[in-house]
Amino acid sequence: MNILISGASVSGPVLAYWLKRHGFTPTVVEKAPTLRKSGGHAVDLFKPAMDIVERMGALDAIMERKTGTEWITMIRRGTAKPVNIQVSRLMGGISARHVEIMRDDLSEVLYDATKDDVEYVFGDSITSISGDGEVTFERGAPRRFDLVIGADGLHSNVRRLVFGPESSFTHWLGAYIAVATIPNYLDLGDRMAGMPTVGRMVGVYSARHMDDARAFFFMRPAGQLDYHYRDTARQKELLREQFADLGWETPRLLDEMDRAEVFYFDSVTQLRMDTWSRGRVTLVGDAGYCPGPAVGGSTSIAVVGAYVLAGELAKELAGGQGAARGDHSRAFAAYESEMSEYVRRSRDFAMTAAKRLIPGSGAEVWALINGARLFTSLPTRLTRAITRRGGGNLGMHDTFEPKDYGALTPAHPPA
Template identity: 60%
Template sequence: MRILISGASVAGPVLAYWLTRYGFEVTVVERAPAPRKTGGGHAIDLFRPAMDIVEQMGLLEQVVAGKTGMERLTVFREGASRPVEVDLTRVMTAVSDRHVEIMRDDLSEIFYDATRHDADYVFGDSVASISADGEVVFDSGRAERFDLVVGADGLHSNVRRLVFGPESDYSTWIGAYLAVVSMPGHLGLDGRMELVAGVGRMAGYGAAHMDDARAVFLFRTPEQLDYHHRDVPRQKELLRERFAGVGRQVPRLLAELDRTPAFYFDSITQLRLDSWSRGRVTLVGDAGYCPGPAVGGSTSLAVVGAYILAGELAAHGGDHTRAFPSYEAEIGEYARRSREFAIGAAKRIVPGSRFDLWAITQGVRLINHLPVALTRAAAKLNTKGVRLHDSIVLKDYSAFTRAPLGHAAAPPSPSTAPSRKGR
């Protein structure tokens, strides 16, 4: 049984790993011309359920070794003379019992390396059309038939657009924007981040065990901005306008926009679809249920979603008419809770008033002074909030595993697993 996955960032390779383990024949197509090996992108969080999956994949040591090591945060409040110091390890210990912050491209590279010998990767191409019977035409002009197609191609998914319609039908802006800029690590902040916080905007800079550093910008606007998600010059212009007049290191950070090798800018937007499957096509990760970049734990959700989708396909012998509804039922509650949490987080993460700004700094001071055990105990009572990820219980699909990755799969039984064609 042949399955096409569009997207080779995080959800795509994780899905490829598990599908290959269950005996499916997998092709991954990626628009980018080569694997992400820059160590760039922005920092993302993996919480306990995603870390448990990483461990099952045999990649725990590599992921832990790739963690950013960011442990300290210094907050400078606009209009205040004294900064506030934050021990980030105390904060994350309260949020999750098992957590790693890692650069997105580093994580993508680890997942790609773990699957490149068992799945067919095609770079520099993309899906142009998908027929009801699984005939896929690519931008390159070639055509192939697949039994199933999975969109794992992010918030601005091409597969979703082709099958489900325009993004505007499903996306909901939740009030803020995020930008990440890669630059030389010249401010001597190894393992530490500095953040300048004001009403409606925050800018931070940090470096941790990397050759370069990252600047992160978050800001609110009363109305949604007008720009195209691929119009980088316009995005940089909007960023400069919003952070004009902010002091400390911010002018220096903005000056890097003209020479940065890696720039990310996007709205903090949610996707709200009634179903993530249509015919032979389904969506996974941000392509189907992005709760909002930077506010909803979308990377952990994507890893868990890929794990569940592969497991349900294996459990139903590749019958998508049964597997897709089961997948949606299994991941649905996690996706909805992540979405609800993200709405509140988007409102809190960027202060909307001077009082909100003051309240954030007071909350930080409180965390610094409370005993770690007390902070963790209080957080554990909030499974719909900061502890929502750790409250997720993973389903066990190990009975459907055909062979370790890197070895030829044994001929599967028609009653328990999909067929695998020769390549």
């Protein structure tokens, strides 16, 4: 069975790996001409995703490229003394297994795990998908596929072509995020430094293997901002308007942002779809269920979703069970059923996290800093018990246990 995957960032390569293991023939098309090498921004992998990448044989490469951030230094506006928070204690209370890695580093590791067995087509994009599986491209000749999977992110092209405009499914969480690649002038390696204030947070971090750094800006304006998603000059202007009055390193970070060639700006937007599948097409990761950039654990969920989708397709099509053997629509439905609770909890968590990360009052700024300080002062065993029993969706990742689809893998997977 030939399966086309749109997107070579995170969920696309993971899906391709497991589809190949289960005996399918995946092809990955990526609009970018090559894998991005700018480093991206930092993302988190939690226990279920860590377990999956370990099964892929990619864990050692991921651990070699982890950011190495050991401390978060919280700068309190108007107060000289900062608050230092140990990352291992903070994240250890949330998940039993965790790693932070730059997104583009993760993409490269996942690509390396699949490039010898999977066809990748760079510098092209899907323009149409017919009901019988014929796919046309911007540059390449038309091809026919049995299934098409959109793994192309929050602003998915596949979703637009099959389900309609993005605006039909998005829910703004009231915030915006920006990340700029800047010189590591503070010589950061194992530390992230940030200043939360009412309605805003600004900060900077690097990674142990990087020569540069990332400046980040979170903001919660009174209403939605007026800008075009490709107009970076306007986006930088909006950031200056929102952050110009802040002290600490903010003026320098804004100056470096103006000079930055690698710059990301987006709304913190959540996708809400009744179904991720239609006909021969389904969506995975941010393309189908983005909980919100930087607030909902979307990278981990993308890894898990890709693994589950491949497994359910194998169970239904490659494995062949019962009278429904060969029915991809049943596999899609099983995939959605398997992931629905995890996705729902991630959405709920993201809505709360967006408010807490960008406090709405002085009291909330105090609660953010001192709550983190108190949480990390407790033994990890206790904080993990708190998140499991009374932390709402804070410990949602460790409570999700994907099925083991290993028994469905052919005895001699295709080389």
